[in-house]
Amino acid sequence: MTALTQTNPAGQLNRYPPGDLAIWIFILAELAVFAIFFATYAFTRMNNVELFNQFQQHLDRDAALINTLALITSSYFVVRAVAAIREGASQICVRWLLAALGMGVLFLAVKSAEYGHHFSAGINLSTNSFYMFYLSLTFFHFMHVIMGMVILAAVALKARRGGYSIEDHTGVETGASYWHMVDLVWLILFPLVYVMH
Amino acid sequence: MNEVFTKSMARNIFYGGSLFFILLFLGLTFDTTRQLPKLDNRQAITDKVALGKALWEENNCIGCHTLLGEGAYFAPELGNIYKRFGNNKAAIKGFIMSRPKDGIPGRRSMPQFNFTDEELDAIAEFLKYSSEINTAGWPPNIQG
Amino acid sequence: MQYQSQAVAKPYFIAAIGLFVLQILFGLIMGLQYVVGDFLFPEIPFNVARMVHTNALIIWLLMGFMGAAYYLVPEESETELFSPRLALxxxxxxxxxxxxxVAGYLLVPYATLAELTGNHLLPTMGREFLEQPTITKIGIVVVALAFIFNVGMTVLKGRKTAINLVLLLGLVGLAVLFLFSFYNPTNLVLDKYYWWWVVHLWVEGVWELILGAILAFVLIKVTGVDREVIEKWLYIIIAMALISGIIGTGHHYFWIGVPEYWQWWGSIFSALEPLPFFMMTVFAFNMVNRRRRNHPNRAAVLWALGTAVMAFLGAGVWGFLHTLSPVNYYTHGTQITAAHGHMSFYGAYVMIVLTIISYAMPLLRGRKVAASNKSQVLEMWSFWLMTVAMVFITFFLTAAGILQVHMQRVMDKPLPFMYVQDQIALFYWLREGAGLVFLIGLIVYIASFFIGNNEPEAEVVPST
Amino acid sequence: MVALTLVTYSIGRLGLSGLDIALGVLLLALIKGHLIGAYFMGLNRVQGFWRWPVTIWLLLPGLLITIAFVLAEG
Incomplete structure (x- = not known):
């Protein structure tokens, strides 16, 4: 993991996390929603273990694996983008952001294929409570991925015009923090919904 | 990093976040609209039910009663009144007809609306339709 | 008062207070009818009293919002109002x-009113809170459009601040969502689904923008804290309000015949709805603690802080109490709902309108900064009388509600509605008593406008 | 990270089940989450209040999920 460590001056601790504090308030609110969602999933499962286990088997774990790897890689690319802009390398930063966006597109494509599969099988939110949770949770997350990509794209555009510098790159860190949050949520969502039984 | 928390970022979160959730809400509304025919008992809507609903509204029944739990809390819930009265439309009609014009001393009473028989029938039909909407098991018991 | 045209706010505020009195009087009539069932029957049946009570509330809050907008928009935009004449x-x-x-409600039976106003042409009447004849609704739309045009033009030609824009956004949202009141399908489920787009998305959506903007304006004025700081908090708070509130609409979709996933979506998001109100409380106290000056209008500061606290209690805590679907299954449509409704409307919206009136009225009446000490002391008395009375109304209704839920919904042998009502009559009597105290508070409030006018303005008490 | 994900995946693939496995998978996810928080988000360079939200966020639902799964077994 050492390669991923932030390039801040060593030993110096900050009072605030990277990026604008406003996004962190937002991130906390979002995490709270997901936390409640996860907990309700788990407790609803508790009362319908059979049902949940049965339908969990119908999900496509290969697709989910690809998506997990896509998001982790993408998050890593974003870390590199932040590292680049901290050294003032705007164009390198843009390239890493584009790479991250590419992984985001991959995620969306795979997930859309999964949804297409479900919908053609006539599955929807009202099918049963497992699919209710599965579709709600993943779709809610899906929209976050889109949102995160819009933010990253906006950051990339501004970076391309040279809008960030060594001194002022809060925007990049802000977008990055949001993207990591999207990744973080998926990391819990994946085992919880696809694997654990 | 002189400013850890900027107004423009707060503004962006407000606009972005609101748009995000408006879209999500519209998406759920879309799905709800597609699912509704299975739940809302729309096949039971006849001209009579429509007349019943119009009478329900034009006499402001919601000003005292609740219907599926919404309305005023002064008089009983009517979403399941058809069932509470033993699936009997005549009982509903009889009750509405029999209300004394000047009320009951010291107690709450429904006004006398002087409905025609056709109107009473329509109201009862509307309440029957309402009682057959799929309300996810609410109310908890027959008392409403 | 920095701009001549701000003066148009005054008639709005006076009319608002007038309708407030009407609302409370009819509230007391209803409260009595709860325990003396035949009181004023059949002249003013309960449903008529209730229409007057709720509609007067809505209209006077709208009057207050409009007055607030006419007062603060010129000052924020640093320009005269686009057209004071149009506003009048x-x-x-x-x-x-x-x-x-209101005269129509009181003078003829509701069915006759519906017939007279041609309700059958475009049926919109007879739904809770939207009882107004269709023609009145059209009138409201026309007034709202003229109002938004007037305020919008003022903002366009002047300075655009966050407060201005948020207020305008809230007002536009209010007008747009009101259009759903014209949609009234025979299908009861659809009717209810979109009815909430007016009712819920008003009070837990766009009205919160208006509330936030007015509160931010008053806090800037009375604390002197930097505008940048206040405005960024405003954005964060209303962002949280909409994020939780929009999907939070789902907490009304539990039992009305829509898919059951709304129970989850509604519960989860409305569980977060207290958050913006909590932030608002923290924000208001923070700003007052960081104040750069002591404003002589202490009453306005008290109302502003009161709004933040009571909105959190009424909307946040009392809302959360019964918002989760397993709880709501038992409490839906009982006195618990009434308890929440009373405290949240008072805490969030009544108090914010009284806050801006408290701040602006002395200036509109020719004072330089604040009313005399004597008036302010009376006003603060009225604050405590009304607020404490409302807390008690809420407690008594909550107690009544808990008993009602127990006897009518939970017990093994559930009891009929009317029987249960008789059992809990004691709490209705207590509520009526608290209502009388509220009326006394309101009388003191009105007196504060007439007493102490000859005395000198209040001055800043130097703080240590 | 990648390795941990592959472990989780293969558990899913093999169709292993049971309480210990499920909780093991959860633990792996929490570790990964912590790595994201600490390194990607850079929270290991932050002190005070803001260092903890992500950790708490991981632990709280983690705990609730554990409770729910344990209860489901018993």
Whole structure:
């Protein structure tokens, strides 16, 4: 993991996390929603273990694996983008952001294929409570991925015009923090919904 | 990093976040609209039910009663009144007809609306339709 | 008062207070009818009293919002109002429509009113809170459009601040969502689904923008804290309000015949709805603690802080109490709902309108900064009387609600509605008593406008 | 990270089940989450209040999920 460590001056601790504090308030609110969602999933499962286990088997774990790897890689690319802009390398930063966006597109494509599969099988939110949770949770997350990509794209555009510098790159860190949050949520969502039984 | 928390970022979160959730809400509304025919008992809507609903509204029944739990809390819930009265439309009609014009001393009473028989029938039909909407098991018991 | 045209706010505020009195009087009539069932029957049946009570509330809050907008928009935009004349014309149209509507409720049976106003042409009447004749609704739309045009033009030609824009956004949202009141399908489920787009998305959506903007304005004025700081908090708070509130609409979709996933979506998001109100409380106290000056209008500061606290208690805590679907299954449509409704409307919206009136009225009446000490002391008495009375109304209704839920919904052998009502009559009597105290508070409030006018303005008490 | 994900995946693939496995998978996810928080988000360079939200966020639902799964077994 050492390669991923932030390039801040060593030993110096900050009072605030990277990026604008406003996004962190937002991130906390979002995490709270997901936390409640996860907990309700788990407790609803508790009362319908059979049902949940049965339908969990119908999900496509290969697709989910690809998506997990896509998001982790993408998050890593974003870390590199932040590292680049901290050294003032705007164009390198843009390239890493584009790479991250590419992984985001991959995620969306795979997930859309999964949804297409479900919908053609006539599955929807009202099918049963497992699919209710599965579709709600993943779709809610899906929209976050889109949102995160819009933010990253906006950051990339501004970076391309040279809008960030060594001194002022809060925007990049802000977008990055949001993207990591999207990744973080998926990391819990994946085992919880696809694997654990 | 002189400013850890900027107004423009707060503004962006407000606009972005609101748009995000408006879209999500519209998406759920879309799905709800597609699912509704299975739940809302729309096949039971006849001209009579429509007349019943119009009478329900034009006499402001919601000003005292609740219907599926919404309305005023002064008089009983009517979403399941058809069932509470033993699936009997005549009982509903009889009750509405029999209300004394000047009320009951010291107690709450429904006004006398002087409905025609056709109107009473329509109201009862509307309440029957309402009682057959799929309300996810609410109310908890027959008392409403 | 920095701009001449701000003066148009005054008739709005006066009319608002007038309708407030009407609302409380009819509230007391209803409260009595709860325990003396035949009181005023059949002249003023309960449903008529309730219409007057709720519609007067809505109209006077709208009057207050409009007055607030006419007062603060010129000052924020640093320009005169686009058209003070239009503002006065819309005021009289609005007031006339309100008075005629209330007269209609009281003088003829509701069915006759529906017939007279041609409800069958475009049926919109007879749904809770939207009882107004269709023609009144059209009138409201016209007034709202003229009002938004007037305020919007003022903002366009002047300075655009966050407060201005948020207020305008809230007002536009209010007008747009009101259009759903014209949609009234025979299908009861659809009717209810979109009815909430007016009711819920008003009070837990766009009205919160208006509330936030007014509160931010008053806090800037009375604390002197930097605008940048206040405005960024405003954005964060209203962002949280909409994020939780929009999907939070789902907490009304538990039992009305829509898919059951709304129970999850509604519960989860409305569980977060207390958050913006909590932030608002923290924000208001923070700003007052960081104040750069002591404003002589202590009453306005008290109202502002009161709004933040009571909105959190009423909307946040009492809302959360019964918002989760397994709880709501038992409490839906009981006195618990009534308890929440009373405290949240008072805490969030009544108090914010009284806050801006408290701040602006002395200036509109020719004072330089604040009313005399004597007036302010009276006003603060009225604050405590009304607020404490409302807390007790809420407690008594909550107690009544808990008993009602137990006897009518939970017990093994559930009891019929009317029987249960008799059992809990004691709490209705207590509520009526608290209501009388509220009325006394309101009388003191009105007295504060007439007493102490000859005394000198209050001055800043130097703080240590 | 990648390795941990592959472990989780293969558990899913093999169709292993049971309480210990499920909780093991959860633990792996929490570790990964912590790595994201600490390194990607850079929270290991932050002190005070803001260092903890992500950790708490991981632990709280983690705990609730554990409770629910344990209860489901018993």
């Amino acid at each position: 014309v819309t005021f009289w149209v609005f007031l006339a429509a309100a008075v005629l509507t």
